[in-house]
Amino acid sequence: MIRLEAAKAINPQSTIRNQKSKRDYMLCLKTPSQPRWIESAQVDLHKIMVDHAHCEKKAAANAMALINRYPERDLLVRKMFDLVDEEMEHFRYVYQMIRDRGGVLQRDPGDPYAQALHKLIRKNEPERMLDQLLVAALIEARSCERFRILSEHIPDSELAEFYGSLLASEAGHYRVFCDIAREYYPEKEVRERLDELAEREAEIVQNLPNEPMMHG
């Protein structure tokens, strides 16, 4: 079975910290996920887990890609080291959980939500780096919200507890991306662009088909 003890070890004080993270991520999201999403998610939890595993893997890959693009940005590189480790740790847990339940990983179904957000990234620097950081922040915030919903609604207690254990970590990732953005860009520019991108993210979420995918 999935090592819930290990999952808890990611966030040993998850209950207390979850309350704080809940407030934090709500600061940037402009709309909640639709109730229909959790209804569809519950119909196919295996599909959710497979998609979730790929999301963790892609989060680690995105952190590596940022190091590749901006090797001279010391704070970014150091924060991304930690993020790669954490996301790969999450990937390993979800992968193990899928195997423990007799499943296999299967191919990445793709993430139209993340693809739509990535299209909003401006092409030229310095705007490009800012947008990459803020899009990553929004994806972390939305993931955090969806983990909370899963932890509160799915009847599978082991899985619900696992998703609850990831909440604080993903909220922390949201803050990491915002902190890096503030290090390299004026506070006002970060705030205004995050607000703009959050508006667009809300439109994207409202138009999702509500499929059993992490961002479906």
Ligand SMILES: [Fe+2]
């Ligand atoms: Fe993660």
Ligand SMILES: [Fe+2]
């Ligand atoms: Fe994350």
